[in-house]
Amino acid sequence: MSRAGKRPAESNDQGGNVFHRHLRHPRTGVAAIAVALLTAAAPLSVPAHAAPEAHRQVADDASLTVKTTIGIRGDDLDRLRAQGQQFGAPTPARPTDPQPAERADRYDQRQRVPALSLLDAQQEANRQIAAHPEPARPASEASSPRTMVAAPIGEQPAASHVKECFDAGGADRGIGRVHNRFTYCAKIKMTAEYWEIDNKGIPIEKEGTTTANLEVFTQSDDKERRVRVFSRLERDSVDYDWGPIDNIFVAPYVPLSLISHCSEEFEICHASRGPATMAWITWDNNTRWYYWDVYNHEVVTAGRDKLSFNRWYVSAFTDSREYRTIRPGNSAPRLVRCDSATYFQRFGTRYPKACIFAETIPHLTYDLVSDYTDVSLHIWRAQNDPNDTYPMLAPDGVPWPRDKSIPGKFFPGNNTAPALHRITQELHPTLVQANSDHKNGACYGLPPYGHMYQLTGLPVPPKTPEEQCDEYPFASTLEGAGHPDPENPDFNFSVEAVKQHDNSVAGGKLIAYYVDDRILAWDAGLDQPFEVNDKFYVNIRG
Structure with missing residues (x-):
């Protein structure tokens, strides 16, 4: 091939990396x-x-x-x-x-x-x-679950999983x-x-x-x-x-x-x-x-x-x-x-x-149109109109000291928004019990904290077997009803009467999600625990 017209060696590529260097192997002298x-x-x-x-x-x-x-x-x-x-x-x-x-x-x-x-x-x-x-x-994937337990790993990846990832968009960018x-x-x-x-x-x-x-x-x-x-x-x-x-x-x-x-x-x-x-x-x-x-x-x-x-x-x-x-x-x-x-x-x-x-935001997606609509609507109100939820921060007619601020709303691209942190009965029995006690106080006026919600809690508690008291943030989170201190809670949570069926289905999705997205439980012994512990968000999809 004729070498006429070929470009001389460039000193830099477009990214500024210098290529004027020895390319021959120092011992063998072969091409490099x-x-x-x-x-x-x-x-x-x-x-x-x-x-x-x-x-x-x-x-x-x-x-x-x-x-x-x-x-x-x-x-x-x-x-x-x-x-x-x-x-x-x-x-x-x-x-x-x-x-x-x-x-x-x-x-x-x-x-x-x-x-x-x-x-x-x-x-x-x-x-x-x-x-x-x-x-x-x-x-086309609007109703598909976002997360799943890791698929079996073989010598070749499952064609369906490859297609799902590449077809979802963004594989060739960022x-x-x-x-x-x-x-x-x-x-x-x-x-x-x-x-x-x-x-x-x-x-x-x-x-x-x-x-x-x-x-x-x-x-x-x-x-x-x-x-x-x-x-x-x-x-x-x-x-x-x-x-x-x-x-x-x-x-x-x-x-x-x-x-x-x-x-x-x-x-x-x-x-x-x-x-x-x-x-x-x-x-x-x-x-x-x-x-x-x-x-x-x-x-x-x-x-x-x-x-x-x-x-x-x-x-x-x-x-x-x-x-x-x-x-x-x-x-x-x-x-x-x-x-x-x-x-x-899961299942044994x-x-x-x-x-x-690590470079993704873990979030649980609930659909408004679903067989757990009552729970989805409750969470949506808690995230978007917290001042319209119970418990109130002050009785009717008394000025509120501040607005309610309920964490856990998913914002794409923002992994620093106020989040939720998982707790478990086995590892955090005191925190789980405090969340349950405050929920029951705000819903039903029950002790030991019912007196705190006498004038601000749910005015009409669930009365039939078909209804249950739903709370958000979830009872299985550090940010639940008893947060941050059971004796001095901040009241940044919401309770609402929902259908028992809806509450059961939504609760099952939450339990599955913790496994599917590998959400680790809160570890207070870590340095700077709020910065390094696993966190997650909830996305309400309309």
């Missing part, structure tokens, strides 16, 4: 591959002195993008071209599957980042949520789609630029560009402290722009390896299995997913439930006779939180350990 992977997701914050190259990435809120820069010596490139023209297009080498016995860490040459504290991790999750609000769900606390997906635009390098390893001429779409689908586990990261190239998405000869004889047969890693030090997490390697043309005709497990360890943890955060990412690189990776391409790391809470179970099945995706 240098990979710089840039994504739209803002990188997680790490101390400046400890931040590795992979965490210094450029944000692009329009789409997720990846840029890869690859070097090859001119004599190697000429040999490949000559072989292709003489013998025809080569047969791609057989794909190399990841080896289960291999540790992905041996392929990770980056500097590991320090462990995240619970507070730093939660603040980082809040920033990502605010910067990338959850995309709206399609109208940070990708955190579909729920157990499912994540992303579609990343890949651009690989190939440069000839001189004897000093400096890029001198651009030889061509290969583009494709990288798909990532990740499931977290509800019985182990791990996430399984699936990856592949979208079928028929690879395009070559090398010139008419190289498009046939060179570009399709360049090898590409994918692998997943964890970001933190080995005592925090590790990834299993080696890389999956095949030629671009083979990736392009492939529909199979390749996976890696990222494990979080019970070594550096906090609190009763052994909490720990770690990050994972997908890496692209090449190691072969012609190519040698100098800097692999690493996607922006995503954040997971793992725990070993012992109190999650226990879920003793789990990891969840």
Whole structure:
């Protein structure tokens, strides 16, 4: 191929990353591959002195993008071209599957980042949520539950779950789609630029560009402290722009390896299995997913439930006779939180350990049009017109000292609004009892707190077996009727008479939700407990 008109080596890419560097392997002298992977997701914050190259990435809120820069010596490139023209297009080498016995860490040459504290991790999750609000769900899914217990994890993800996540919107923008606390997906635009390098390893001429779409689908586990990261190239998405000869004889047969890693030090997490390697043309005709497990360890943890955060990412690189990776391409790391809470179970099945995706707002959705409409309407009034709910803050005719402020309303993109925190009978018997006593006082005037609500409580309490007293915030939350102190409550709650059937159905949905979204119970022993404990919200959908 003629080299006339080819661009000279550029000193910077669009993101400002300098590529004037030695690309030849220092010992072997073989051609090299240098990979710089840039994504739209803002990188997680790490101390400046400890931040590795992979965490210094450029944000692009329009789409997720990846840029890869690859070097090859001119004599190697000429040999490949000559072989292709003489013998025809080569047969791609057989794909190399990841080896289960291999540790992905041996392929990770980056500097590991320090462990995240619970507070730093939660603040980082809040920033990502605010910067990338959850995309709206399609109208066709309006009646679908948002959350579910983690789906079984196999060697291939369930096609229905893949479709649901990618079709829901947002997988190709922002940070990708955190579909729920157990499912994540992303579609990343890949651009690989190939440069000839001189004897000093400096890029001198651009030889061509290969583009494709990288798909990532990740499931977290509800019985182990791990996430399984699936990856592949979208079928028929690879395009070559090398010139008419190289498009046939060179570009399709360049090898590409994918692998997943964890970001933190080995005592925090590790990834299993080696890389999956095949030629671009083979990736392009492939529909199979390749996976890696990222494990979080019970070594550096906090609190009763052994909490720990770690990050994972997908890496692209090449190691072969012609190519040698100098800097692999690493996607922006995503954040997971793992725990070993012992109190999650349903229908006799226990879920003793789990990891969840932290960059989403956990919320329970109740529908107004449903078989529990009375409860949905009650919560809607409590969240939107709290001053029109009982108990009142002062008797009729007496000026109110302030407005009622009832927490727990879901606001998309706002993970810092006043929230709810789960409590349980087993772990917090005194708090649960206080919530029940104050509810009964406000509804029925019963002791020990009925005297507090003699003039402000529900004027007509439930009287028939078909009615019950419903309270919001729920009795299973720290913010319930007895909050913050049973002897000095703030009265920021609501009680209302509702149908017994509606109350029972809504209560069942709440119990299921705690398991489905892995809502941990309040742990007062954590540092800065209101900032780092699990919280959740309630969304009333009309």
